[in-house]
Amino acid sequence: MNEEELIPMVIGGVILILLIIKSVIIVPEKKIYVIQRLGKFKRMASPGFGMIIPFIDQKAGVINMRVQQLDVDVETKTRDDVFVHLRVSVQFQVMPNKIFDAHYALDNHRHQIASYIFDDVRAEVPKMELDDVFAKKEDIAKAVRQNLADSMDDYGYSIVKALITDIDPDSNVKDSMNRINAAKRDKEATMENAEANKITVVKAAEADAESKRLSGEGIAQQRLEIVRGFKESVEDFQKSLKNITHEEVMQFVLLTQYFDTLNNIGQNGKNTSILIPHSPSAMADFQSQIINGTLVGKKLEEASGDDD
Numbered sequence: 483m484n485e486e487e488l489i490p491m492v493i494g495g496v497i498l499i500l501l502i503i504k505s506v507i508i509v510p511e512k513k514i515y516v517i518q519r520l521g522k523f524k525r526m527a528s529p530g531f532g533m534i535i536p537f538i539d540q541k542a543g544v545i546n547m548r549v550q551q552l553d554v555d556v557e558t559k560t561r562d563d564v565f566v567h568l569r570v571s572v573q574f575q576v577m578p579n580k581i582f583d584a585h586y587a588l589d590n591h592r593h594q595i596a597s598y599i600f601d602d603v604r605a606e607v608p609k610m611e612l613d614d615v616f617a618k619k620e621d622i623a624k625a626v627r628q629n630l631a632d633s634m635d636d637y638g639y640s641i642v643k644a645l646i647t648d649i650d651p652d653s654n655v656k657d658s659m660n661r662i663n664a665a666k667r668d669k670e671a672t673m674e675n676a677e678a679n680k681i682t683v684v685k686a687a688e689a690d691a692e693s694k695r696l697s698g699e700g701i702a703q704q705r706l707e708i709v710r711g712f713k714e715s716v717e718d719f720q721k722s723l724k725n726i727t728h729e730e731v732m733q734f735v736l737l738t739q740y741f742d743t744l745n746n747i748g749q750n751g752k753n754t755s756i757l758i759p760h761s762p763s764a765m766a767d768f769q770s771q772i773i774n775g776t777l778v779g780k781k782l783e784e785a786s787g788d789d790d
Contacts, residue, residue, distance in 0.1 A: 489518040494716050504536035506790035517583050526581055526667035543585050549575045549642055554596045556603045562611045570626060571640065580638030585754050587637045598633055602626045612651060 507527060509515050515527035519539050526545075527534075534540075535549060556568045572595060576584045588594050606622050607615060615622070627644035651659075 486661045501536050504534050507532045507534055507541065512547045514581055516545065516549060518542040523582070523586070527544050545576055545581055545585055546612060547576055547578070548578045549573050552592055552595055552599075553647075554599045556600055558604045558607045560610055560615055561608055564612045565652050566607070566612065566615060567648070567650040568603060568607070568615075568622075568646060569650075570603060570623070571647045572626070573643040573645075574630075574634070575638050575642055577638050577639050579756060582638070583636070584638030591637065594637070595630065595634065595639070598630050600715060602629045604778075612655070616649055619649060622646055659766040681728065 507515060509529045509532060510526050513529060515532075515533060517524045517539055519535070523542075524539060527541075531776070552572050552574065554572070556569045556570060557565060558568070559565050561751050574595065584591070592641045602625060603622065606625050610618060623644045623646045627641050630644065631641040
């Protein structure tokens with residue numbers, strides 16, 4: 483075989499290899515190739531190995547069968563005249579039984595979906611006040627999904643989910659909302675502090691009352707013991723000294739208490755100066771006053787008994 487015969491064979495082999503390469507298509511998983519023959523739809527090529535006629539058949543498009551997401555930012559106004567930005571995320575998927583419609587019915591399905599989202603959001607949000615937009619964002623998302631599903635079903639697209647992922651009011655409105663929230667929390671904190679102070683005052687008053695009650699019981703008990711001691715002292719004096727009178731016993735007891743009182747006053751370091759009237763006849767006067775007071779009280783008690 484000479485060189486002139488070899489060259490056409492090589493060229494033919496190269497052309498054949500190119501034709502084989504051009505006739506083979508490898509479709510990835512979750513993809514569908516749209517095959518057209520001479521400009522007319524021929525078939526859908528499924529994932530895997532496939533063959534086409536070179537230069538006659540061509541790949542006209544690729545259909546993504548995965549769930550896709552489209553994020554759309556919408557600015558609208560609420561019923562209380564507050565402008566708010568919403569981000570709506572829509573998840574959609576091509577319906578397996580409507581692949582032809584999904585490819586040929588719409589020129590740009592993403593722009594079409596975005597237009598429906600704009601229309602639905604601006605129809606729902608103006609019915610609500612700003613607080614309701616935050617509280618009822620699920621209702622807005624549900625309405626968007628339902629309207630989209632009804633509209634896009636004819637074009638071969640299934641709406642999987644619609645989400646309101648962000649609600650952003652005007653910055654001045656956000657500042658006002660933050661101030662209102664801060665004022666509300668300050669009010670609650672003030673009420674809690676006042677309640678705590680009230681509990682502290684009540685508990686302190688209860689403790690003081692309990693302390694005074696116990697102190698009063700102690701003083702009463704102390705006085706009872708003092709009276710009992712006086713009684714025993716008088717009885718001891720009368721037993722040991724047969725000829726002593728009640729007046730003499732009383733003078734002795736009062737004198738003892740008088741000097742004990744002076745001793746206690748002198749031992750108290752908090753006292754600076756105390757003026758006490760004192761004379762040799764002071765005890766006699768003191769005794770006389772006690773006896774007179776006792777007699778008057780006894781007469782009053784007898785007079786009260788006679789009246790009854």
